[in-house]
Amino acid sequence: MIMEDSCKYSCATATETLEWIRDIIHFIKPYSFFWQSHVVNFFTDRLWEAVDEEWIECLRTESVECLTLIPSGFVHGHWPASLKNFISTASSLAFPREQADLKKLFPDIPVASLNNVITQGMNQKKRHEIEALAAVVSSVAKDVKTNTVIDLGAGQGYLSQVLCFEYQLSVVAIDASSHHGKITHARAERIKKHYDAKMRKSSLGGKGVMIPKTVTSRVLSSDMLKTLFDSKDINANCLSHSSNDTCPILLTGLHACGDLSVTMLRTFLESEEVQAxxxxxxxxxxxxxEEKGKDDDVLCGYPISKGVKSTGLYLGRNSRDLACQSADRWKDMEKDASLHNFELHAFRAAFQVVLSRYFPKTLTGSPTIGRQGKTLRRQQQNSKINCCGAETGLDTHEFPCKPNSIFEKAENVDRCSLFEKFSRSGMHRLNLNQMQNIDFAGIWKEFESFAELIGPYWSLRAALGPVLETLILLDRLLFLQEQGNHIEVFMLPIFNPKISPRNVGIIAKKI
Ligand SMILES: C[S@@+](CC[C@H](N)C(=O)[O-])C[C@H]1O[C@@H](n2cnc3c(N)ncnc32)[C@H](O)[C@@H]1O
Incomplete structure (x- = not known):
């Protein structure tokens, strides 16, 4: 019943899913120069030279507002046909992100509007996610007739607590961090007082409400997770033992990172207890x-389906990073923030030139310089009023003043010294010797004229982000579909992507 309406999203058979995957691979293969690249190497590897010159010429004069819409499929009529085709094909191959109508798909479950006690500490994003996901989980649990839920990668237990207190499910919250476990437990005890009092006031009385059980464990495989099912922690929490004395379980995870989500899917298949x-x-x-040519039997997080494995496509770290880019976030970014992001990418890419020329050994370890971009942005935002030149000190080299260009040469914008400051801070973070003879100004001047190509390049590259994420999700969908008809599976955009861009849930149950 749930599944019928969800066909709108993906009710494809394994064959159709594999066809979609092949279409994606066919489309992205010629653009590996985009998805395999890392923007830090923009200058060192002259990345723009791989892109069709006509595209670059056309986009270098486009406004930043247009560029940031490219990942959402925006095209201008006068752009070259091949460019329009690239953008619209990328957009059409990506899984649709608009939030599903949950009330329509799960009519029997009221989507609880959460009270102020249980939402304490949640920001707006978390509240939105928990409200929607808890309703979905509770509906699926009802469908497979279980009251026992395992929340894997539970963090501070927000989802676990709502499932427990609002939907009366028995929940075990598993997280690798013992600190999170303690917070979850303490928070649950506080919330319990509120629900106990409510119960006492009602005619129900009783022994008081249960709280989620917290378990600290770094789950690294389905075997490890299955071992936890046998533990008394989970069995004692089971509200609905089946006839053969196993405890039917629903396994869930909100933003369970990396391999953890895949471990959940494997456990679902391997464990008799897990029903959904x-x-x-x-x-x-x-x-x-899984790397090309390596042992096929090693269990990796990607690819997991036979279908994707058979294509032999290796994504690599840069493309998986790119798969995390959200078109909705790009679209909603304010103009200043977008300009600033592009500018930071230019500084970071020029800093890579510094590293390659003066500290080549550091490049073997893919150095990251962390959040210094954010620090710089804060400094810049604090003195934003200086834009266009009020001379008030060190931070006057701010955002470009002309609205649509990142690197207009406003006379009083001294990007050379800002670049030196950026680089010295990066060197400090990498514990590098602060040599005095580095020609920061020379390096910046050498590449400055190409810096304006970073916006067009990054925007085109980001258009592939949603397609790559779709490929990773379809690999998971196909993995479950390949198991045969006893599993019903579909993908659903559960959250509003503007609030929570990583919004696609994979929902499966045994039938
Ligand atoms: C992105 S957070 C999500 C937290 C929570 N589900 C939420 O949405 O508020 C991911 C959580 O997974 C936990 N985690 C990561 N790898 C794990 C593993 N292998 N086993 C158990 N927990 C893990 C982390 O400690 C972290 O709390």
Whole structure:
């Protein structure tokens, strides 16, 4: 009953899913220069030279607002046909993200509007996610006749607590972090007081409400997770033992990172107890990936389906990073923030030139310089009023003043010294010797004229993000479909993508 309406999203057979996967691979293969690249190498590898010159010429004069809409499928009529085709094909191959009508799909479950006690500490994004996901999980649990839920990668237990207190499910919250476990437990005890009082006031009375059981464990395989099912923690929490004395379980995880989401799917297949799974993944960059030519039997996070494995397509870390890019986030970014992002990418790419020329050994370890971009942005935002030149100190080299260009040469914008500052801070973070003879100004001047190509390049590359994420999700869908007809599975955009862009759930049950 749930499944019929969800056909709108993906009710494809394994054959149709594989066809979609092949279409994606056919489309992305010629553009491997985009998805295999890393923007930090923009200058060192002269990345723009791989892109059709006509595309670059056309986009270098486009406004930043247009560029940031490209990942959402936006095209201008006057753009070259091949460019329009690239953007619209990318858009059409990506899984649709608009939030599903949950009330229509799950009519029997009221989507609880959460009270202020249980939502304490949740930000707007978390509240939205928990409200929607808890309703879905509770509906699927009812469908497969279980009251026992395992929340894997439970974090601070927000989902577990709502499932327990609002939907009266017995929940075990598993997380690798003991700190999270303690917070979850303490928070649950506080919330329990509120629900106990409510119960006392009602005519129900009783012994008081249960709280989620917290388990600290770094789950690294389905075997490990299955071992936990046998533990008394889970069995004692089981409200609905089946006739053969197993405890039917629904396995869920909200943004269970990297391989953890895949472990959930494997456990669903391997364990007799697990009757359903509702999984929302994230952090594809953390997925382990089977490398070409390596042992087929090693269990990796990607690819997991026979179908994708048979294509021999290796994504690599850069593409999995790219799969985390959200078109909705790009679309909603304010103009200043977009300009600033492009500018930071230019600094970071020029810093890579510094590293390659003066500290070549550091490049073997793919150095990351962390959040310094954000620090710089904060400094810049604090003195944003200086844009267009009020001379008030070090931070006057701010956002470009002309609205649509990142690197207009406003006279008083001293990007050379800002670049030196950026680089010295990066060197400090990498514990590099602060040599005095580095020609920062020379390096910046050498590449400055190409910096304006970063916006067009990044926007085109980001258009492939949703397609790559779709490929990773379809691999998971296909993996379950390949098991045969006893499994019903579909993908559903559960959250509003503007609030929570990683919004696609994989929902499966045994029938
Ligand atoms: C992105 S957070 C999501 C937390 C929570 N589900 C939420 O949405 O609020 C991922 C959580 O998974 C946990 N985690 C990551 N790898 C894990 C593993 N292998 N086993 C158990 N927990 C893990 C982390 O400690 C973290 O709390």
């Amino acid at each position: 799974v509702v999984s929302i993944g994230c952090c594809y960059n953390l997925l382990s990936e």
